[in-house]
Amino acid sequence: MANRTAITVETTIQAPVEKVWKYWTEPAHIQNWTFASDDWHAPYADNDLKEGGKFKTTMAAKDGSFSFDFGGVYTNVGEYKVIEYTMDDSRTVKVNFSSDGNATKVVETFEAEDTNSIEMQRGGWQAILDNFRKYTEAN
Template identity: 35%
Template sequence: MNDRTVTIERTFDAPIDLVWAAWTKPEHIANWWSPKGIKTKIIEHEFKVGGKWKFVMPMPNGTEFTAEGVYLEIVKNKKIVSKADFKPMTEGVEIQAIFKTNGDKTDFTFNVVHPTAEYRIQQEKMGILNGWGSVFNRLEDLLKSIK
């Protein structure tokens, strides 16, 4: 996309309605939006443009990792765009989840837009691709289990 964006693409073996539900229903988000072995606590989830979301992941060492943001754009079964902070590691990014029907599967594109190219490079060195990759593996497992 540009020099500030990290992009991850996947095809999920699930219909778009199911993938959309996994992204938008708190009971599903709690089961995939975190590293393996950790259950996400949904503190706030106001799924509308301008609505706030806040998810907390209790880490094995006792600390908490907080993901929070504001929904900027929501187009059902197509796109969710948020301003987001992932404290303490990443702040001031925009995340874009883009969904596209591919038969009975769903093509998925995830963009993380950083304020600067330098910040994107720093985030890549910290493991952003592995981190989100493992979370999307969990999403894939969840989709198989609820299909």
């Protein structure tokens, strides 16, 4: 397979890493933030957070016009530090969590796909990450 472009998005959340980790990994929370805009939602999420464990989140337009499943298999899980996985299309993702106690920085690096522009992919993943930050800080 050809080398893929790595794209990185990041945010800092005003919350301790334990809360950030919980909101990132628990299906009840995942369903509340895993979408890029308000006209989308995540009606289904399942997460077996361990090496070799699988996850799946359904992302759907609220008007019912389109939906897709985002899923993969975990390759590395280090509690409160790192989550790595391979998506169903064989691309890899690494998410790093670092905290100073009051705030947690989340840095997500993923391999680009070949359909959409790098800018569009970065924008979409950043929008989801920003939605995660807003959800976590508000709850």
